Amino acid sequence: MNDEAGESIIHLEKCPGCGYSERIPVYAIAWERSIPVAVCARCALTYQEAPLNAAELERYYRTNSIYHFHGPGSRQHKLVGARHAFLAGLLPSQDRHRCVLDVGCGFGDFLASFDPSAWRRMGIELNAERAAFGRESLGLEIIERPLESPGIEPGSVDLLCAFGVIEHMYDLPTVFASMHSCLAMGGLGVVNVADIDKPDHGVSDYFCAEHILSFCPETLQSAIQAAGFELVKTAPVTPDENKDVGCVFRKVRQDSFWRGMRAMPERAGRLADAIRVYVRRRQEYIAGMRRRFEEAGLFDPSLRVGVYGAGGHTEQMLEGVPELRTVRFFFDSDPAKRGRPFLGGAIHSPEEIPTLGLDAVLISSRAFEEEILAALTRTLPSSIRVIPMYREFGERS
Template sequence: MANNISKITTKDYLVTQEIFELEYDSNSEMLVTKPAPNNLEKYYDPNNYISHSDNGNSLLEKVYQTVKKYTLNKKVKLLNKYSNTQKKLLDIGCGTGEFLINAKNQNWKTVGVELNDSARKKAVDKKLEVYKSLEDLNDRKFEVITLWHVLEHLPDLDKQINKITSLLDKNGTLIIAVPNYKSYDAQYYKEFWAAYDTPRHLWHFSQNAIKNIFTSKKIEVVKTLPMYFDSYYVSLLSEKYKTGSSNYLRAFYRGFRSNMKAKSTGEYSSLIYVLKKE
């Protein structure tokens, strides 16, 4: 079991306040959101869902946008380590397109997929090539495919992974970033942990879960990297869900402590996985 927990009761703190269960799947070692809504669109209210917005009005939004600019540069540097002469990139769940713009500025040939109509329109308005569905790409191949905090959102996970890997070049690289439910901040905040983000997050991964899922597809994790800022941002939201107040100092302390503990355990709040076909 997941740290002796077979089920967690949490809720959609962001939009609807509906109750959901997280059930442990012993085969994959991940937590699964139940029930999974038939229509997820209503849970992505653009007024509340920060990654579909370019705004920086509130303090939280300003912090988010500032950190995002820094991390975008780090992401492109990582991308460049796995490039060849083609430099063909597919970013799945590209939001409003900032990562694609940064990659394009460094000579990547970029394509994005974004389900949300509002976010996709903003990306297209920036002269980016962005589609609504993976099916729109037909049989195109990409050197690098990225999913930055997207895999946890995808319905019918097995089918989606099969489609994603079919779009990857033979020697291509898959880069995935997801929250880690075995991190200290997840264990501390429990049902209030903001990175559960039910029901938008349908799946909740541990390091073993990612390895188990992709090994079955003959895809190997070749590198795991921390996302240091996520513990602070997630703790800030979690404090608000737990206490009704942001409690900036307390959230910063919990985020800092999570990173310190992860130095020895490797269990950071969010992790980047670099994967290759075996």
């Protein structure tokens, strides 16, 4: 791709799954430009019609990078256990040294959980800082090139993992051909993606600029079969959250060619309807939240309010609740964010809350609401109201 191509807008005129051009428009993601999302009327694959190009993606990630805590006790670390549970009983026998390849391995938590005396542990990670951590601190082999580029010996991988990866790509035939090529005969692949059939009705939008594709269980299976793999298992990888779908599949033939995703027009219609219902419910949800904020007196202009949580959740919350855009104090537990400008204000350490003369702190997090609520209730003076967003609003007990 030359520089010019990097700047021009990509238009997917045909479905990346089946090549059909008829589509059902279902959504538009608000970014610098609007990104339309459609469901293929034939195979039900859900895709952005004009995904971000390389230059736009770089700009997007510069402001939207998500800091992932890693190591023991973190959410990333809990995912390691969930992934092993998902693969339980399916891993190849240890009759010889095996090779595991984790595509998009991040800091390498999952790879590091494999015994190095039994496994060659390889990862692909394009973020240089994470790649260096995996290499230097965990002793992993990390490649900083995309899976499609040469570098992995064909037929050398016994277990290929790609958790939360394929939704970032639109060239499905190439992605799956690369997986097929590096897997050994009988080798296993495992992928997971967010399940578009189970979107949250929270503040964070299911649709985001970096996810070009969306899958339901049927379309994920269809894509894997289109690449010539045999399906082994389909289920959520995180059954307690139940918002994702994962598939394990096996390489059963030497040759690989893209057969195209199968026709499921009825499924496409149902999926498009379900997405429209999701969009409406999310709008209603945010409208309801705005009403509750108003009833809690949060829009009183004399009230000095801070927001706990300086990330995408808060950005999306303020998009739906314009009355709170005057907030200037944001708090975050991530030390790397402190002092940075954010939405017209600045990010502070939670320890600073009592020193800033605030009347109330709104917790802008779903996953960590209870944890943050407990910590703030314990540490803040009773003159500062702590307001959770998801559980019933109320005065501190």
